[in-house]
Amino acid sequence: MQTTHTYDVLISEVGPRDGLQSVARTMATADKFAWIDALVAAGLQEIEVGSFVSPKLLPQMADTADVVRHARGHAGVTIMALVPNLRGAQAAMQAGVHKITMPISASRAHSLANVRKTPEEMVDEVRQIAALRDDIAPGVHIEAGISTAFGCTLQGLVPEDEVIALAVACVEAGVDECGLSDTTGMANPAQVRRLFTRLIAQLGDRAGAAHMHNTRGLGLANCLAAHEAGTRTFDASLAGLGGCPYAPGASGNVVTEDLVFMFEAMGIRTGVDLARLIAAREPLALGLPGEPLYGMTPLAGLPKGFAPQHYR
Template sequence: MSQSYPNDVLIVDVSPRDGLQNESETVPTAVKQALIEDLIAAGIKKLEATSFVSPKWVPQMGDNGELLTALAPTRQADVCYSVLVPNMRGFENAVAYRPDEIVIFGSASETFSQKNINCSIDESIERFAPVAAAAKAQGIKVRGVISCTVGCPYEGEIDPSQVAYVTKRLVDIGAECIGIADTIGVGTPIKVQRALQAALHHIDVGALSGHFHDTYGQALSNTLAALQLGVREFDTSVAGLGGCPYAKGATGNVATEDVVYMLHGMGISTGIDLDKLVSAGERISNYLERSNGSSVARALINQRLD
């Protein structure tokens, strides 16, 4: 049986935001800036730079403005700098720094929505409607990400109809693309495909992205399952940094290095230099004094040492 895959894939590295927001120690702005510049030097064309949430909730992102100011002199015109915003206030704070894209987020789980952002799914979408409208009025792209699309730490398995519902709501308020996230990493290929297919009722496959955590070691399999449906954009995190502060036990995002190695091995282009990417991940891992979460990076680093 022949299977057609996309010729090229866009990798969105979320480590500066989703990766570092889970660190117990706040990472200095200069280190975040170096990470972002290393990723761009490796060929990353889209990344989540920071978030404009209240520093009371996520103190690690309290330097959002300083970071974007520091990046401004070397900002690349062909790189999309994304920021996450939780509400209108966050958007108003972010817009001064001219992000290329804002990320808004809903959950496919009602309980997770309540525990994570203290409101229902419908209330969360209503809160984001003016944000999406304001962003579009200023020519800023809007991406909607849906968490817990296959499983939730409180509700267990999530019905794909929930994914379809939230996708439609986000598209209706102006999200131009939708990220399907397996926030706690419980998904397996068929479940992930069902979640993606549910979203496809309301958005084209070219505007869909995958965001898979590797808690149960399924992230690469789930990436392959998404590729089989024609998905061409994936959120990954260099060195496998990050988890979810509201999802107990959720380990890091899938490592960018592992996804890039798999894609290149399949003949799929990413525009990324894997050696430079490995160096970027190793540099931030060394700074954080933690082992590199990428199997590919560890293998290639061992080869370098030999």
């Protein structure tokens, strides 16, 4: 989990997991390798390469262990995978991930639909996974992402006090960091600033990533609001692939290319080479021919005179 560049914000690329599990087709393993290689070449230093779930539920993720082993060949990159339960966590640790992320939904309805457990039962699962990590893979970093933190398509409003209380419970159960996810694309900048301010006040340096969706066109604005509140890690997906299969209508992760451009244009270092990042769309398109690819920056190009921050 070493870093190769200096950055002010960490861009965590989630496309190989969140993006690929949200499309109907399954990308060939060799094409996943090529795409991940291109993402690394662009300077991304944390990549969520897949999820350890039942292949009956998500056949797109059946080769995740192989993808982890390939990705680990890149020095200086944190290789991450999503796990919903203890069995998945054990498989992820055995495959050699550096970091696991767990979706812990603040919405009871979404939690039951997504992982078939209540939020309280998921906190118990966190406790068991943390104990397993301490036993068999003490170097593995555990992240919890509080899903539906800003609203739920199934439940509706999610009380902010419950979101913060759940995040605190996850840290007390053993996670190393806990972030907030706009799983359903319902967040607005004022809400994001308020919740991340509260999260950081409660958790300090254990407050984790902002995972925003662009469902209603507010993804970048919400990331900026989280940054203003003090967040320094942001999930994004190349070409905006992604969503949530258990949150109807929640399409569209924040586009990595647009997020990197926004920060770099503001003088905030990401450590990512924009030209190479845009070039990483090619292996994605080859692996999923015909799949819609999104992003304003690749379409418009970089402005004349644009000077990205120095990559060091």
